[in-house]
Every structure is written in C-alpha cells, then in structure tokens.
Amino acid sequence: MKSQGTLSSLEELIEALRCLPGVGPKAAQRMAFYLLQRDRPGAERLAAALGRAIETIRRCASCNSFTEAHLCDLCASAKRDTTQLCVVETPADLVMMEQTLAYKGLYFVLMGRISPLDGIGPRDIGLEVLQKRALDGQVKEVIVATNFTNEGEATAHYIGEILKGRGIKLSRIARGVPVGGELEYVDAGTLAQALVERRPV
Amino acid sequence: MHTYPYKETSLLVDAFTKASGRITLVARSARRPRSAMRGTLMAFQPLSLSWVGRGEVKTLTKAEWLGGISLLRGEALLCAFYLNELLIRLLAREDAHEALFDRYADALRQFSVGEASAPILRRFEKALLKELGYALVLDREAFTGEQIDPARYYTYDPEKGALAARDSETEHAVIGRTLLSLARDEFDDIRTSHEARALMRSLINHRLEARQLNSRRVFRELLEL
Numbered sequence: 001m002k003s004q005g006t007l008s009s010l011e012e013l014i015e016a017l018r019c020l021p022g023v024g025p026k027a028a029q030r031m032a033f034y035l036l037q038r039d040r041p042g043a044e045r046l047a048a049a050l051g052r053a054i055e056t057i058r059r060c061a062s063c064n065s066f067t068e069a070h071l072c073d074l075c076a077s078a079k080r081d082t083t084q085l086c087v088v089e090t091p092a093d094l095v096m097m098e099q100t101l102a103y104k105g106l107y108f109v110l111m112g113r114i115s116p117l118d119g120i121g122p123r124d125i126g127l128e129v130l131q132k133r134a135l136d137g138q139v140k141e142v143i144v145a146t147n148f149t150n151e152g153e154a155t156a157h158y159i160g161e162i163l164k165g166r167g168i169k170l171s172r173i174a175r176g177v178p179v180g181g182e183l184e185y186v187d188a189g190t191l192a193q194a195l196v197e198r199r200p201v
Numbered sequence: 202m203h204t205y206p207y208k209e210t211s212l213l214v215d216a217f218t219k220a221s222g223r224i225t226l227v228a229r230s231a232r233r234p235r236s237a238m239r240g241t242l243m244a245f246q247p248l249s250l251s252w253v254g255r256g257e258v259k260t261l262t263k264a265e266w267l268g269g270i271s272l273l274r275g276e277a278l279l280c281a282f283y284l285n286e287l288l289i290r291l292l293a294r295e296d297a298h299e300a301l302f303d304r305y306a307d308a309l310r311q312f313s314v315g316e317a318s319a320p321i322l323r324r325f326e327k328a329l330l331k332e333l334g335y336a337l338v339l340d341r342e343a344f345t346g347e348q349i350d351p352a353r354y355y356t357y358d359p360e361k362g363a364l365a366a367r368d369s370e371t372e373h374a375v376i377g378r379t380l381l382s383l384a385r386d387e388f389d390d391i392r393t394s395h396e397a398r399a400l401m402r403s404l405i406n407h408r409l410e411a412r413q414l415n416s417r418r419v420f421r422e423l424l425e426l
Contacts, residue, residue: 150244150273154282
C-alpha cells in the first residue's frame with residue numbers, strides 16, 4: 001500500500017464502504033473487489049441510485065419519515081384519520097404498523113430513541129418537531145408505539161411529559177401475551193408484565 | 202447494564218455480576234428475530250448468566266430471566282439509567298463488588314415499587330464511593346477530629362474530608378446537619394437533602410475527572426423542553 005497521505009481510488013472505496021453498519025475492513029475489501037471484478041454494471045447502478053437518493057430524499061414535513069415530495073404518500077392521503085397520530089421509532093416500525101391494517105390514522109417517526117447511556121437525548125431525535133406537530137390543532141389522540149425496551153419506555157415517558165395537560169388524549173400500545181400465545185410457552189418476563197398490566201374483563 | 206450492537210447479528214453485553222463484577226460478554230446471534238435471548242437481555246432485570254472464555258470479552262452461553270423486579274418506567278427509569286452510567290464509568294472490569302451489587306439490586310427493587318428516588322440515589326452514591334475506596338467520613342472534622350456540629354458550616358474536600366468553613370458564604374459550604382443526616386440516610390428535610398444532592402454530585406464529578414455524564418445531560422434537556 002502507498003505510504004503517502006493520499007488514498008488510491010481502491011482504498012478510498014474500501015474506506016467508504018466501511019461506513020455501512022456491521023462492515024469492517026475485511027468485509028469492505030471483499031465488497032469492493034466484488035463490485036470491481038464481477039459486477040461493474042451493478043456498481044454503476046449502486047453509485048447512481050445512491051447519488052439520486054441523497055439528492056432527492058428528504059424528511060416529510062408532517063411525519064418526519066423519508067419522502068421525495070414535501071409530504072409522503074401516507075400523510076398526503078385523504079383516506080387517513082387526521083385526528084390520530086401514532087408515534088414510532090423508525091420507518092421500519094411504521095411499515096410494520098401499516099401491515100396490521102388496524103390503524104387508519106397518521107404517523108410520526110422519531111428516527112431514533114432516547115438512550116442516555118449512548119448520549120442520545122431529546123434534542124437528538126425529533127421530539128421538538130413532534131411537539132409542534134401534535135399541538136397543531138388537528139390531532140386529538142397521540143398513540144405512543146415506541147419499543148418496549150428501556151430506551152423505548154424512556155422515550156414514551158418524555159413524550160408524555162411534553163404533551164400532558166395540553167388537551168390531547170395520550171395512549172400507549174398494550175403489551176402482553178402474543179396472539180395465539182399459550183402460557184406454557186410464553187417467556188417469563190412477558191408473562192410477568194402481562195400480570196402487572198392485567199385488565200378487568 | 203447495557204447492550205451494544207456487535208457485528209451483523211450479535212450483541213455486546215455490559216453486565217454487572219455479583220461474583221465477577223462488571224464483565225463484557227458477546228451474545229452471539231442475539232439480534233436475530235427468533236433468538237431466545239432477544240428480549241431477555243434487558244437492562245435493570247436480574248438475570249442468571251453463564252459464559253465461557255478467559256479473555257476480556259467472554260461468550261455468553263445462557264441467559265435466564267430471574268424476575269422479581271417489575272419493569273421500570275418514568276422518572277425511576279431515568280434514575281436507573283444514571284446508576285448504570287455511574288457503574289460503567291467508574292467500575293474497573295472484573296473486580297467483584299458484592300456489597301455494591303446488593304445495594305444496586307436493592308435500589309432497582311425500590312425504584313420498581315415507586316419509592317422516592319432521592320434517598321435511593323444518595324445511598325447508592327455513598328455505597329459506590331465506598332467501594333471505590335473513597336468512603337465518606339461524615340461524623341468528624343478531618344483536621345481536628347472533632348465531632349461535626351449540626352449548626353456549623355463545613356466544606357467537604359474529596360481527598361481530606363469535612364473541613365470547618367468560616368461561614369455559610371464559603372463556596373460549596375454545607376451545614377453540619379446535612380453531613381449528619383447524609384451519614385444516617387435521613388432525607389426528610391428539604392434543605393439538607395438539597396445540599397446532600399449537590400455535595401454528592403461534586404464528589405462523583407471529582408471521581409469522574411473531566412468526563413460528563415450523558416444521563417445528566419439528557420435529564421437537563423427534558424426539563425428544558
């Protein structure tokens with residue numbers, strides 16, 4: 001390898017690939033060689049798609065998720081119930097919520113969660129944007145659907161703190177035994193929490 | 202105490218154990234959708250862990266949920282993050298701290314049943330300093346060895362201990378009553394519990410040297426919103 005400060009194009013490509021999650025020096029080298037050796041058209045497509053995506057994709061003005069337009073398709077749709085707002089951590093969570101077909105309202109994607117130990121605070125995720133969005137007068141109910149991890153719970157707590165007493169109904173999705181779950185095979189932690197959060201029948 | 206994503210599907214687990222202190226484990230495949238460990242490796246939950254390996258990072262072979270502490274929420278959850286950050290920042294790896302482990306387990310149990318957080322935090326901070334080898338001396342003046350007078354003013358030097366202050370105007374001065382009630386774990390009085398909080402914060406900061414605690418910054422941001 002060269003000893004000077006400048007990187008060759010190959011070295012630069014390997015370095016650039018390392019920005020992907022879970023890709024170390026070895027994996028990056030393998031990907032670079034594969035693209036150059038075996039799949040040059042694929043490499044061109046990848047480069048063009050990346051360039052276009054970076055240029056055109058931005059945040060939806062309403063839900064904070066990715067879109068190419070001012071509003072994403074979901075937020076722009078006239079069929080959605082604009083009085084309900086469901087808060088999720090990531091676009092992947094939004095896709096999952098959509099697959100349930102059980103929700104007809106709008107979404108807000110935080111693009112992260114509060115994690116004190118990783119130094120991620122309320123300013124690093126879209127909490128201030130969410131506060132503005134939830135208090136715009138249209139929203140009557142905010143459904144907090146952050147993960148049931150400690151970080152997701154902390155995020156839910158912050159959302160509660162910034163929205164309570166503002167005349168909005170606040171709710172958290174329920175947790176417990178999965179659909180079709182048999183108690184014998186449910187993990188103990190879930191069952192214990194299902195007992196704590198039991199409801200009258 | 203905390204998990205970090207590692208490679209494609211694994212987790213690095215920072216765990217606080219009774220017999221081995223703070224250890225780092227790698228949980229192979231724990232991030233796969235159907236992994237049995239997914240959901241079990243949650244901070245603030247008592248677990249029974251088995252591992253193999255001798256190096257600095259061990260391989261987790263089994264994690265069983267012990268239960269007994271309901272999931273934390275709200276303010277208690279934020280306080281518990283603070284405890285974990287203190288442990289991660291201040292404890293060396295693989296030093297057993299059994300007394301501190303018990304104190305930590307008690308603190309989590311008390312948080313989970315909704316006890317007031319300030320006394321829990323002060324007791325834990327005191328136990329932590331003691332385990333690190335800097336136990337507080339709260340009943341005697343360090344220079345003269347005289348008993349602390351509840352009505353006089355003192356400053357607390359992290360290396361020396363309580364020193365008599367000229368008056369209440371001295372920087373960081375606390376009233377003797379604060380030191381005595383901190384020693385007895387009494388936090389009913391608003392003034393002394395306020396002073397005890399500031400005192401413990403400055404002592405912890407001294408041990409952290411220049412490092413900032415993320416959890417404190419995050420709480421501050423919440424209050425500002």
